[in-house]
Amino acid sequence: MTTKQSAAAFQNEPFTDFSAEVNKQEMEAALRKVKGELGRDYPLWIGAVKVMTEDKIVSINPGDLDEVVGRVSKATQDLAEKAMQAALLAFNSWKKVPAVERAEYLFKAAKLMRERKHEFSAFMVYEAGKNWGEADADTAEAIDFLEYYAREMIRLSETNLHRPLTKLAGENNRLDYIPLGVGITIPPWNFPLAICVGMTAAAIVCGNTVLLKPASVTPVIAHKFVELMEEVGLPAGVINFVPGSGSEIGDYLTSHPQTRFISFTGSKEVGLRINELAAKTAEGQIWIKRVIAEMGGKDGIVVDETANVEEAAKAIVVSAFGFQGQKCSAGSRAFVAAAVYDQVVDRVRELTQQLSIGLPEKNFQAGPVSDLGAYNKILDYIEIGKGEGRLIAGGAKAEGNGYYIQPTVFVDVDCKARIMQEEIFGPVLAIGKAADYQDAIAQFNDTEFGLTGSFFSQDEDQIAYALEEMHCGNLYINRKCTGALVGVHPFGGFNMSGTDSKAGGHDYLLLFTQAKLSSRKQS
Known part of the structure; x- marks a missing residue:
């Protein structure tokens, strides 16, 4: 895919019509394929190293309690710290990759996910208990997030061309949106692909590196996303996969002095705890941590x-x-x-x-x-x-x-x-x-x-x-x-529903960047 194609107008991924016999048969084939892969063991991803631990999160099919979807390695604090160091190391080079090149990884991932759409959906049928339509919508939204945020990053990188600053005689001025650093992404189990992909893709396309801590109820589908990003050639350490206990590694990473931001979707109670921990300045910390939280609703x-x-x-x-x-x-x-x-x-x-x-x-x-x-x-x-x-x-x-x-x-x-x-x-x-x-x-x-x-x-x-x-x-x-829908209905709420961070909207990527003005006097 060329840059010109990449920057084309965004269009939402269509939902699958399962009343059509051909689509029904393709979904049934995907379910059979995925069923044959259930029960596997999955490692952590720390930089370029895949770590299989003895202690595992066992993912069970909530619709058939006798069926194990997968066994996912569980991170300890020591392994979480190694992942943090891998993310810090990767950030040094990833932040220098041009925005258009970072966006291309997302476009490639969207293309592959579209080709395997039913397989990703089938994993959510088994792991999250979604029916075909709900799973299909989840996968479609994940594809939308990849493509939308890729295009948004390209737009932000061209801000000086399309939205120039006010001119001042004798100076050249420009405003660039630069990455924050290492972030922790904590997605929920109810949209285990779409929100996981959206939160993670938004962070990395801006030049950040992340530690991805998926929900313990649905870690297998999150692992499938990380596998996809490796397949498209994303450099090691940009996404580090660290499932584990919230009280053990979630609190540890949220409180870590090198954590620059926490992107969270989940309950009000957990979101408030993250906000409280992030507000406390750790020894050696030189910034105010940023919290991007969507915490539910009534x-x-x-x-x-x-x-x-x-x-x-x-x-x-x-x-x-x-x-x-x-x-x-x-x-x-x-x-x-x-x-x-x-x-x-x-x-x-x-x-x-x-x-x-x-x-x-x-x-x-x-x-x-x-x-x-x-x-x-x-x-x-x-x-x-x-x-x-x-x-x-x-x-x-x-x-x-x-x-x-x-x-x-x-x-x-x-x-x-x-x-x-x-x-x-x-x-x-x-x-x-x-x-x-x-x-x-x-x-x-x-x-x-x-x-x-x-x-x-x-x-x-x-x-x-x-x-x-x-x-x-x-x-x-x-x-x-x-x-x-991504790009159509930017999503986020008020009060205890979160920080009103509008996922799938034009201002969302700004939450993962910081604006740097450079001014040069003309000679």
């Missing part, structure tokens, strides 16, 4: 008196139960104006009860939740919900040799209830009645989070009110509150 859909009831109900169900509600953007709350409340509730119940539950490999609509900890936590919240609202769907475990839970709906729930306020991260929806659209928006805003939201209405004045008053980072009108 998102909701508001339905006013004029809304299309059918479209609103469909959006509520898709937003609440897509990937079992395990999205930081999931619509786990709905606030409905009294005039249409009963109609919306009845239709939501009908649509929820129609969802099929089963093995992701067989492409059921609803699959398992991530692991035993999440399974028990969600079931506990369902019991809490039975005391806070009226149960109209689900409310129990579902059949299967995995972490299956029925999609669950509670109605007549007060906005102060725990299931309205606390992030459950599972297939649990709470619906509350509002007097009117203004009351519904006030209830929507009554949360410590502020990530995504939707407003359903056919009244332009009420839509204008919602656009002004609903406090969240991504607000959608008359559509679901999940499904942000």
Whole structure:
């Protein structure tokens, strides 16, 4: 791929239509291929050295607990320190590689990932419990991030050509965006390829080197990404792969004096701890560490008196139960104006009860939740919900040799209830009645989070009110509150939802760079 081609206009990767027989057969072939690779052992990557440790993270298929997806070597503090030194060494040369050349590695990786799209998706079917459509969207987003950030880096490197500084007679001035240094990337398990790729690619294309600490629930798919980057020729040490315990190596690396930034996506509690640790200056540290954090949400859909009831109900169900509600953007709350409340509730119940539950490999609509900890936590919240609202769907475990839970709906729930306020991260929806659209928006805003939201209405004045008053980072009108597309819907939220770092947006790479002005007097 030439630089001219690389700098062409960005276009999102299309989703696969699995109703087409040829696509269905290709996905089934990929699942068979990947199934034959399950149960393998995977090493750490420290510079150019692959390290196999005795202690391993065992990745289990959450939809079939008898199936081991892989055994991934687990880093100790000593190995994490070696990875840090490898990253520091690699940074000395990587930061000098021209931006266009760094971008080419991402373009090459995107090309290979596109060619093997179904294989990457198949690993997430087995490891993350995603059905075909959810896995395919995850892989498509990963491809989008690679290409979008590559083009953004080229754009930033040409800033002086396209957005020149104000001229001053007798001086030549330019502004360059230079890398920060060594960073720690800590992606989540729910988008184990897309967000892992996006966070890591953004950091390295800017000239930084990273220590990638994947989520312990989904380390195999992260390893597949690192393998891909080696295949495209990325220099050793630019990405160092160090799975391990958050309390052992996560805290250690966050507190390390040579860590320049931490890029994190996950829970509010972990994000706040990272922010606290990063704020403390370690001995020998000569900078203020930068934290880029997306920490979850308690998102909701508001339905006013004029809304299309059918479209609103469909959006509520898709937003609440897509990937079992395990999205930081999931619509786990709905606030409905009294005039249409009963109609919306009845239709939501009908649509929820129609969802099929089963093995992701067989492409059921609803699959398992991530692991035993999440399974028990969600079931506990369902019991809490039975005391806070009226149960109209689900409310129990579902059949299967995995972490299956029925999609669950509670109605007549007060906005102060725990299931309205606390992030459950599972297939649990709470619906509350509002007097009117203004009351519904006030209830929507009554949360410590502020990530995504939707407003359903056919009244332009009420839509204008919602656009002004609903406090969240991504607000959608008359559509679901999940499904942000790279470059189309820059993603990030307010308050306890994080640092409002807009992933997939024009300002995102600035978080991984620092601006350096050079001024030269003309002779």
